[in-house]
Amino acid sequence: MSRAPWQREWQNAIRHPATLLERLGLDTALLGPARRADQLFELRVPEAFLERMEPGNAADPLLRQVLPVDAESDDTPGFANDPVGDHASLANGGVIHKYQGRALLIATGACAINCRYCFRRHFPYADANASSGQWAEALDYLRDDPSISEVILSGGDPLSLNDRRLRELSEGLVSIPHLRRIRVHSRMPVVLPSRIDESLIGWLTGTRLTPVMVIHANHAQELDMRVAESLQRLTRDGVRLYNQAVLLRGVNNDAQTLINLSERLFDIGVQPYYLHLLDRVRGAAHFEVNEGEARALMRALAAVTPGYMLPRLVREVAGEPWKVPIEWTAV
Numbered sequence: 137m138s139r140a141p142w143q144r145e146w147q148n149a150i151r152h153p154a155t156l157l158e159r160l161g162l163d164t165a166l167l168g169p170a171r172r173a174d175q176l177f178e179l180r181v182p183e184a185f186l187e188r189m190e191p192g193n194a195a196d197p198l199l200r201q202v203l204p205v206d207a208e209s210d211d212t213p214g215f216a217n218d219p220v221g222d223h224a225s226l227a228n229g230g231v232i233h234k235y236q237g238r239a240l241l242i243a244t245g246a247c248a249i250n251c252r253y254c255f256r257r258h259f260p261y262a263d264a265n266a267s268s269g270q271w272a273e274a275l276d277y278l279r280d281d282p283s284i285s286e287v288i289l290s291g292g293d294p295l296s297l298n299d300r301r302l303r304e305l306s307e308g309l310v311s312i313p314h315l316r317r318i319r320v321h322s323r324m325p326v327v328l329p330s331r332i333d334e335s336l337i338g339w340l341t342g343t344r345l346t347p348v349m350v351i352h353a354n355h356a357q358e359l360d361m362r363v364a365e366s367l368q369r370l371t372r373d374g375v376r377l378y379n380q381a382v383l384l385r386g387v388n389n390d391a392q393t394l395i396n397l398s399e400r401l402f403d404i405g406v407q408p409y410y411l412h413l414l415d416r417v418r419g420a421a422h423f424e425v426n427e428g429e430a431r432a433l434m435r436a437l438a439a440v441t442p443g444y445m446l447p448r449l450v451r452e453v454a455g456e457p458w459k460v461p462i463e464w465t466a467v
């Protein structure tokens with residue numbers, strides 16, 4: 137079977153630190169550390185994402201999200217391999233059912249990009265997800281619990297599955313009468329916008345389930361014209377779009393950067409949804425923004441943006457029935 141353009145682009149993603157540095161005209165002094173940290177979690181950057189980085193700028197906010205650095209081997213107390221306990225709750229064919237009414241399905245462990253701050257960096261998701269077997273066990277779980285009205289496809293990145301696999305899954309989902317919504321958590325529209333093709337849109341909008349997509353962008357510079365066009369095709373066909381961002385030191389821990397992100401998202405039809413405090417995963421401590429700074433940033437953001445553009449500042453806490461809101465109004 138011939139590959140779709142997005143699949144070729146994914147295959148051709150940059151995998152070598154030397155290539156990344158060379159393409160951006162960056163100092164080869166970065167290469168040693170990048171090679172070392174690449175052993176911990178391999179580098180992967182699609183061309184479409186690289187194109188939005190500023191050549192010669194080692195502090196580029198997009199580059200920082202993907203370039204392996206020495207700080208990743210720091211062992212900081214409190215930073216663990218499975219900070220939100222998802223690995224422990226991974227049962228039932230890849231279904232994580234922590235919140236009432238919504239069940240999250242680890243549809244695949246694969247991603248188009250490897251984000252350095254990701255809790256997936258230590259997760260053996262490759263052997264613990266629904267698609268490695270058939271979908272049957274996950275579908276049985278969903279069918280057996282009538283309180284579940286929304287299924288969330290997550291990962292990894294669920295849109296790294298091909299359309300045939302996605303269709304097999306949705307055929308099972310539509311046959312479960314109590315399901316009303318299908319939500320997709322994906323960074324693909326941002327990092328590999330060619331993924332949003334006719335076939336994918338047809339899949340997402342072609343069932344009785346109401347389609348919702350939560351994308352993941354951390355900085356306005358990630359949202360170029362190609363991304364905007366892909367997202368506009370989704371909204372035109374009735375997909376409700378939200379964004380979750382992670383508050384990351386050196387990437388977006390600055391009021392103006394967060395303002396720009398919210399405004400850019402809104403301009404291209406995406407509702408800012410969550411601003412997550414970093415999950416305390418081993419190897420990502422250098423990205424952490426503490427709660428005090430996060431609250432001050434929210435106040436700065438709230439002072440100048442319409443309320444409907446404000447994301448909710450949250451932290452994921454194992455065992456809590458929702459993402460825990462961080463109170464930020466009091467100084």
Ligand SMILES: *Cc1c(COP(=O)(O)O)cnc(C)c1O
Pocket residue numbers: 232233234235238239240288458459
């Ligand atoms: C984040 C998350 C959800 C979705 O939560 P919302 O607040 O509805 O966005 C559902 N299940 C799990 C396990 C999650 O981590």
Ligand code: SF4
Pocket residue numbers: 246247248249250251254255256291292293323352
């Ligand atoms: S799961 Fe999301 S944050 Fe983690 S590497 Fe994949 S795209 Fe990046």
